Amino acid sequence: MIRFFTSRLLQSLVAMLVVITVTFFLLRAVPGGPFTQERAVTAETERALNEHYKLNDPLWKQYVDYLKNLTPKKFQPSEFTNGFDLKKAFGVDFGPSFRYSSRTVNEIIADKFPVSIDLGLTSLAIALLLGLTLGVIAAAKRNTWADYTATTISMIGISTPTFVIGPLAVLVVAIYLGWVPASGWVRWEEVQAGTQSLGDLIRSRLLPCCVLGFAFAAPIARLARSGMLDVLNQDFIRTARAKGASEWRVIVRHTLRGGLLPVVAYLGPATAGILTGSFVIETIFQIPGLGREFVTSAFNRDYTLVLGTVILYAVLIMGFNLLADVVQAWMNPKIRLES
Amino acid sequence: MVRRSFSRFFSFLALSFGAWLIASPVFAQSKVLLFGNGAEPQDLDPQVVTGVPEHRLIDALFEGLVMPSPDGQGVVPGVAERWDVSDDGLVYTFHLRDDARWSNGDPVTAHDFVGSYKRMLTVSLGADYAYMLFLAAGAEDFFRGKITDFAETGFRAIDDRTLQIKLRQPAPFFVKSLAHYAWFPVHLPTIEKHGGLTRKATPWTRPENIVSNGAFVLREWRQSQRIVVERSPTYWDRAQVKLDEIHFFPIEQSDTEERMFRAGQLHITNEVPLSKIAVYQREQPELIRIEPYSGIYFYRFNTLRKPFDDVRVRRALAISIDREALVKFITRGGETPAYSFIPPDIAGYTSEYKLRTDVAEAKRLLAEAGYPNGRGIPRIELLYNSLEKHRTIGEALQQMWKQRLGVNISLYNQEWKVYLDAQKSGNFQFQRAGWIADYVDPHVFLDLFQTDGGNNNTGWSNTEYDRLLTASLDARSEEERFAIYRRMEQILLEEVPVMPLFFYTRARLISPRVLHYHSTVLDNFPWKHVDMTP
């Protein structure tokens, strides 16, 4: 087991280095730089900017410097939990943002990532609850009205993009009904400080979390249904039924573990995606999360911010894919963790 | 229409359900303005930033020698109480008011201004707008390192309350350009303390660090969420400041803004979604305001490439389209069709020479150039940056040229920075473009097309045009200067290196609670005049 994890960690570090390297050089190959703008600037200004951000150095030197700044230099996790500061905690420095000139990438991540996690975890909970329920019901009551209803609901989720459901939900719930605000985000700190009430906090989250949760619930439901059906058709289930086990017991005891394998495989990357925020949801609901930075930093050619977000995402992808592999092995003893 | 019946149905539901869910009116007593500000600002350092959203924030936080007048056309005294001009129009002496204060209580002095200008003109700061200061004598030389002693430039603090600026040419629009934030003062000791005077990107603009001299001070800056400013207790004219707080929301999507406006979460929006303009005009005209904006939307020819190296082809395209139909049916924001290059209502300037739509003439020019009815013309590709509006305009013009001249044009869109890269490197044939004024004077627009100017990008060059541009800065009277500009505009429109399409407008939704606000032609409004009903 320990061998598996150390081997996996080493593999992931190598993969990480590949991601950083490829991204670093891809970024420089794209036309337009961080200071490309419509209004021409004087040659002196351009040179000064490039000098300040060390863009005049040879590319290999910039790359080596960047890697040096990234290398962890200390280990004080207590600093990390207290404000998400990667620099204070581990000495990892993503550098200054090019676009938001008075901020560092560390600060931007520390400011926005918690918002995305907050939104993501709530949505994920909704997605799992709704998705698994729909999927299991559909599989257990196959080809009945319950199955058709569950399938229809999840197909609606799949065929209606969030950029349609989101605005529609805002129009109906926030504007016509006036139950919740049309957009905005209340942070826990604001509730603790007393400037906003808990009710405000819940209201601000209701729509974005439900819309995002629903978008992820739909594929979960479909995958769960199909995985469960595969298992339900296997002979050992017939045996269990023949022995007189109740239908519910058959499902919970015998089918769930094997039937949810595809869901778990899907959830690895999906969780990493949901935790790093959603561009569409954050734009519609004006949420200060990290999801928007993934897209806009690329448009702004904010080299350091692109790299920072990509590295963060890569860590999560590798982490959650590892977790998914472990869960798959736990769910199905036939799968062994191989190093 | 549809929306009304919908909302009637739902208002019934709303009344009958969940009273606790309905948000409490938090801002009932104090005057808090909720303002949609477009994009997240890059920074709040007046000497570093360049954008329009930043402009509005800086106008709230800082004050220059003069400030824009509420009508948007002229300027009113700011930190400078009054000023004198020497007879030759070269030396300006500004008398600063003695009650002007920084937000930490320090007086605002002439030395602050001189020090700020020195900072702005120091190359290592990397200030994009440094060239705005080149009007002053010696400024450009200092910036380019030709002189190293700042005392040799035209900026001089005669005493704490007297600032003298010597210009290199009379430049009659000088005082107007002072309303631009490039000329605003910054608090040097604060900047020094937080990382050094001439270093970019220090944290001195954070709410806990910043010291400013405007009508408002920064209280909160949450990235991508909101920026809160509140009335300054030290501002000299604080008795005139009406608002207690302004909340600036960085919202890039006009649809999101419009929904927030309807939910009462915004008092003023930055834009109005295109499809909603007509609806508001019809159903709630009191909420929507469309005002002129000093900018032009145009297409740029690359005059170095075929077929646009031939002025007849450029002219044929420029005079064969229906600009009235374009603004009426496609842009639909009350824009003015552009037959000249300088927007109307700019500092009293009026264009004389205008393009005339004449399809027959266009056909004749095209035939003369060797492409009768568009036959044999090289492939033309119009480059635009990815935005729905640009696409629709392109599609409409594409159709007009096809039907009227038989010329086929293909459309190609690129992501913004790729598009800019193509523009700067001349790697395009025909391109959509726009330009917004920095200060209210025709010079801003005509300055673009000087030979090899950084913003020219057409490859076009005309010696007479260049000569007139220089001469305009020496003109002693407004009439003389405007006469020169009319001559330049005529050259530009005869040679058509660019093809004007329409002049921008600004559409906003404004709550009836907001008093005395309107968009000026530069789209910045002096905040201290804005008021709200309780």
Added chain:
Amino acid sequence: MTTSVQPSPASVEVEQGTSLWRDAWLRLRKNKLAVFGMIAVTVIALACVFGPMISPYSYEEMNWEDISQGPSWRHWCGTDDAGRDMLVRLLVGGRISLAVGLCATFVALIIGVTYGAVAGYVGGKIDAFMMRVVDIMYALPFTIFVILLTVFTREIVTTYQLGPAFDIMLLFAAIGAVEWLTMARIVRGQVMSIKKMEYIEAARSLGYSPLRIIFRHILPNTLGPVIVYTTLTIPAVMLLEAFLSYLGLGVQAPMISWGSLIEDGQRKMEEYPWLLLFPAGIFSLTLFSLNFLGDGLRDALDVRSSKD
């Protein structure tokens, strides 16, 4: 977990040979929903191909007398805000969306299934390497990749005077290149759980080649999740196309697709609801039909469930 279970012996399937597909077809034909799905998809596809040819309207020609008209006898689906007939735009858009949706999904399906199956079956170091490659591909910034691709495409297209078809082919390639990853992970998980089953061991002891075992014995048993994930990929790909067009890769104006029509319609849903309803409707109808077809296919191909 019961271990005494014997899955249906592999030899049975092998002997059935060609009749497996015939049986499946017969079973599929009896499934009403699947037949409905098949007919609906065919009708939509045929309409998209031939409809614009017989329509009196052009998808690109603006008509300022007919701006933003609701559905009527003249314009069955109304007109958009430039006076263009929505029906013909829907059909033309369907050509792009169906082509992208089906082709890119097919590419993703082939790569994903093969990749996942090989990784899962071979296991060990090769599996670890292959899955780390997948992790890397997940993490690379897609927007940057696409912008770069648009630039290269443009260079190539202008240098070699290639037509717009080349752009669209690259679009397929770009989409296919990112959409196979999750498919590979799902298939790998399934293969790993199946490869230890007794009948696979049996096949191996009979000396069958690994490729034969993977494609004849393992993959047919992963069909359920594969088909479902395929039906999930199609809408994702069609919507991704709208985003790519926005970045300048793929279809250029005045060409359109369902994705961009829906995106456009959602901005105007209050004023001109038909601009959203029709594209979203035909999009959903297509996906529902494909889904019914997929479910039917899965049932028809599932040997075990046929015993019920």
